[in-house]
Amino acid sequence: MNIFVLVKRTFDTEEKIVISNGKIQEDGAEFIINPYDEYAIEEAIQVRDAKGGKVTVLTIGGEDAEKQLRTALAMGADEAVLINTEDDLDELDQYSAAYILAEYLKDKEVDLILAGNVAIDGGTGQVGPRVADLLGINYVTTITDLEIDGTNVKIVRDIEGDSEIIETSLPLLVTAQQGLNEPRYPSLPGIMKAKKKPLAELELDDLDIDEDDVEVKIEIVDIYLPPQKAAGRVLEGELSQQVKELVNLLHSEAKVV
Amino acid sequence: MANKVLVLGEVREGALRNVSFEAIAAAKQIADGEVVGVLLGDSVANLAGELIAYGADRVVTVEHPHLKSYTSDGYSQAFLAVCEQEKPEGIILGHTSLGKDLSPKLASRLNSGLISDVTEIEGAGEDAVFIRPIYSGKAFEKVKIKEGIVFATIRPNNIKPLEKNASLTGDVASISVDVQNLRTIIKDVVRKASTGVDLSEAKIVVAGGRGVKSAEGFEPLKELANLLGGAVGASRGACDADYCDYSLQIGQTGKVVTPDLYIAAGISGAIQHLAGMSNSKVIVAINKDPEANIFKVADYGIVGDLFEVVPMLIEEFKALKVNS
Numbered sequence: 260m261n262i263f264v265l266v267k268r269t270f271d272t273e274e275k276i277v278i279s280n281g282k283i284q285e286d287g288a289e290f291i292i293n294p295y296d297e298y299a300i301e302e303a304i305q306v307r308d309a310k311g312g313k314v315t316v317l318t319i320g321g322e323d324a325e326k327q328l329r330t331a332l333a334m335g336a337d338e339a340v341l342i343n344t345e346d347d348l349d350e351l352d353q354y355s356a357a358y359i360l361a362e363y364l365k366d367k368e369v370d371l372i373l374a375g376n377v378a379i380d381g382g383t384g385q386v387g388p389r390v391a392d393l394l395g396i397n398y399v400t401t402i403t404d405l406e407i408d409g410t411n412v413k414i415v416r417d418i419e420g421d422s423e424i425i426e427t428s429l430p431l432l433v434t435a436q437q438g439l440n441e442p443r444y445p446s447l448p449g450i451m452k453a454k455k456k457p458l459a460e461l462e463l464d465d466l467d468i469d470e471d472d473v474e475v476k477i478e479i480v481d482i483y484l485p486p487q488k489a490a491g492r493v494l495e496g497e498l499s500q501q502v503k504e505l506v507n508l509l510h511s512e513a514k515v516v
Numbered sequence: 517m518a519n520k521v522l523v524l525g526e527v528r529e530g531a532l533r534n535v536s537f538e539a540i541a542a543a544k545q546i547a548d549g550e551v552v553g554v555l556l557g558d559s560v561a562n563l564a565g566e567l568i569a570y571g572a573d574r575v576v577t578v579e580h581p582h583l584k585s586y587t588s589d590g591y592s593q594a595f596l597a598v599c600e601q602e603k604p605e606g607i608i609l610g611h612t613s614l615g616k617d618l619s620p621k622l623a624s625r626l627n628s629g630l631i632s633d634v635t636e637i638e639g640a641g642e643d644a645v646f647i648r649p650i651y652s653g654k655a656f657e658k659v660k661i662k663e664g665i666v667f668a669t670i671r672p673n674n675i676k677p678l679e680k681n682a683s684l685t686g687d688v689a690s691i692s693v694d695v696q697n698l699r700t701i702i703k704d705v706v707r708k709a710s711t712g713v714d715l716s717e718a719k720i721v722v723a724g725g726r727g728v729k730s731a732e733g734f735e736p737l738k739e740l741a742n743l744l745g746g747a748v749g750a751s752r753g754a755c756d757a758d759y760c761d762y763s764l765q766i767g768q769t770g771k772v773v774t775p776d777l778y779i780a781a782g783i784s785g786a787i788q789h790l791a792g793m794s795n796s797k798v799i800v801a802i803n804k805d806p807e808a809n810i811f812k813v814a815d816y817g818i819v820g821d822l823f824e825v826v827p828m829l830i831e832e833f834k835a836l837k838v839n840s
Contacts, residue, residue, distance in 0.1 A: 270651065272767075272768045272769065272787065272788040272791070273786070273787050273788060274787075275654070275787065276651050276654040276655045278655065283651075283655065294769045295769070352629065353620070353623075353629075353630065353632075354623070354628075354629055354630075357620075357624070379651065379652060379768050379769065380650060380651055381650060382632070382633060382648075382649065382650060382651075382652060382772075383630070383632035383633065384616050384620070384632065385619070385620040385623070385630055385632060386620075387620075388588070388617065388620035388621050388624070389620045389621075389623065389624045391621075392620070392621045392624035392625065393624060397588075397589070397699040397700060398588065398621075399700065400616065400617045401613070401616075401617075403762075417613075417763055418613040418614075418705075419612065419613045419714050419715065419716060419763075420708050420714065420715060420761075420763040420764070421705055421706060421707050421708055422705070422706040422708060423702055423704075423705050423706075424702070424703040424704040424705070424706065425700055425701065425702055425703065426700075426701045426703055427699055427700045427701070428699070436762075437755075437762045437765060437769055437770065438761075438762035438763070475629075475662065476628060476629030476661065476662055476663065476664060477629040477630075477631060477659055477660070477661060477662060478659065478660045478661075478662045479657050479658070479659055480645055480657075480658040480659065480660055481657065481658040482650070482655060482656070482657045482658075483655065483656055483657075483658075484654075484655055484656075485653065485654075485655070485656060485794075485795065488794070488812075488813055488815075490812070491799070491801075491811065491813075491814040491815040491816055491817055492815070492816055492817065493806070493811060493814075493816075493817040493818075493819060494816065494817065494818050498818075498820050498824060498825065498828070499828055501818050501820070501825075502818070502825060502828040502829055502832050503832055505800065505816055505818060505829070505832075506829065506832040506833060506836055508816055509777065509798065509800070509816070510836060510840075513777070513797075513798045513815065513816075515719075515720070515776045515777040515797065515798050516720070516744060516777065516833065516836070
């Protein structure tokens with residue numbers, strides 16, 4: 260089976276956000292594979308181990324993203340592709356990212372594409388479904404279970420806490436929700452092997468993409484931090500008195516109950 | 517800029533979701549002309565009046581047996597047929613499970629940008645700017661569509677719907693679409709939500725963390741949530757420890773919620789959790805550890821054992837209900 264995983268390099272979830280000159284500062288920040296993409300990588304490896312085939316991890320970004328691709332290779336992916344847009348593009352949006360990925364994927368005869376259901380930085384969840392649409396294949400988002408039998412696919416999809424049982428078929432793009440699996444940590448031998456696995460680097464030219472084709476459709480006017488919350492009130496006194504006071508405050512001061 | 521704005525009325529179990537009324541309010545703000553409600557389903561025309569009562573100028577319906585359950589294929593065919601007829605300059609959907617799944621496909625087909633998960637709209641008409649959280653609410657961005665259709669999804673519970681006015685009237689028309697070639701079959705839906713109130717739309721959320729100690733430990737939280745008509749949530753710690761289902765997880769991984777009242781019980785307040793709830797209107801923290809991070813974002817805090825505090829809270833809220 261020919262399996263691709265769309266991966267994004269993101270800030271570690273424990274990082275605080277610092278903004279200067281209208282941009283989010285990346286200096287000194289820890290970067291990780293977007294956590295939802297880790298589920299996608301794990302699932303891809305499990306499908307390959309059960310059905311045979313090849314797992315290719317694919318990302319768009321700069322040189323720095325190589326580290327996350329190597330991590331995915333260390334987990335067990337077979338090959339990695341970095342589409343390096345650093346020199347060509349100042350900005351990307353979901354439209355342009357999907358366009359670039361689809362241009363790369365269109366002649367690859369994919370059976371299955373996996374991605375995270377959302378990236379924890381931009382948080383739009385658009386790129387996966389957009390890629391599927393551009394490729395003309397079906398997609399199912401926020402999946403928590405995947406069973407493949409020949410070209411038949413059975414999926415459990417999380418819909419706001421409820422589960423939808425779905426039947427569909429390959430070729431297909433799915434986006435991973437938490438609960439799909441438990442992503443493995445790269446093993447030491449895995450890390451050693453990953454250094455020798457193929458990692459191809461492409462630029463827009465290699466894909467015959469013109470910069471005009473990927474002009475963004477969205478303009479970011481401003482980025483800012485939410486207002487700091489004023490320190491709250493920690494109640495005092497007998498516990499039962501505190502509880503009485505709290506209910507009273509929620510009712511008459513905050514007016515939320 | 518947006519002479520005509522389409523709003524999808526999202527139907528769940530035969531009723532319109534609140535987010536649809538919020539979407540009408542958002543559409544009104546960016547529209548220079550009319551706001552058109554769109555209803556898709558096997559039998560939905562009866563809901564058109566409610567969309568109009570909440571401010572839609574008129575409603576277009578598409579009814580077909582293949583639209584009984586949501587599928588991206590079925591809904592996109594129907595919605596695009598409406599777009600073809602109406603030629604909208606703006607589209608607003610809820611940023612719900614359905615909206616998140618459908619909107620990227622529509623944007624791709626319409627070759628347009630899409631601003632997802634909007635929590636506020638500043639300005640009106642042509643000057644409207646969309647505000648949305650990034651890094652799960654650790655920061656915000658203001659965004660505009662550069663050209664083409666102004667297309668956005670709005671997060672439930674953030675934009676105020678207009679006052680319902682049952683005396684409003686508007687045209688309701690249906691168009692017929694041959695919905696076909698669905699590549700996805702929905703075999704079954706298994707309901708798991710513990711209180712029946714949807715976490716992302718709940719006005720009140722009662723969430724537990726590692727301090728809840730076990731699956732049974734969530735029982736008092738569920739009782740409190742039920743009493744208040746709210747939903748139960750959890751921290752990553754509680755989900756990782758298997759006290760509850762991952763579908764309840766709130767945080768940078770998991771759901772981002774902005775209820776009117778968030779009660780955090782036995783949650784320490786890791787940065788990744790705070791990202792998922794710190795924009796709630798009022799936050800109550802209950803924790804044994806007075807140094808817990810959660811107190812830094814809480815409006816009201818009680819230092820104490822949740823197993824003592826929560827039952828007391830239940831009694832007090834019951835008393836409040838009786839008295840008011």
